[in-house]
Amino acid sequence: MFISPAYAQAAEGSPSTLMSLLPLVLMFVVLYFVMIRPQMKRQKEHKAMVEALAKGDEVVTAGGLLGKVSKVGDPYIAVELANGVEVQMQRTAVVQVLPKGTVQ
Structure with missing residues (x-):
């Protein structure tokens, strides 16, 4: 009641939505190449080794x-x-x- 409603205003030269999502996308790309891809490679090698026993x-x-x-x-x-x-x-x-x- 005592507080007036605040409206968000776009500032001049503010970064676009795509640029604000860029760090998040980069984190997922790094995560894929550092953790997910090597684990999938190890699983594939282990499966081939077990099948070749x-x-x-x-x-x-x-x-x-x-x-x-x-x-x-x-x-x-x-x-x-x-x-x-x-x-x-x-x-x-x-x-x-x-x-x-x-x-x-």
Whole structure:
């Protein structure tokens, strides 16, 4: 009641709406190239590695176990940890394929 209504006025030479959105757009572009794109690349490489698993490959699992792949199924693989000790696990639990001869 005591306050008069204020009206926004466009000042002379004010930046356009596009220019005010430019920093926001630039942040999303940087975010894409710094975080999203490398993560998608890692996922694609991991998927290719998991699909290429074969009997006899030496692997490291997400739990830190080292062993040789003894059986390959569709969703699961069997990993031989020691002489006669086999563990069945999901293929996606494999984090890394080691060079031949690493696991003794």
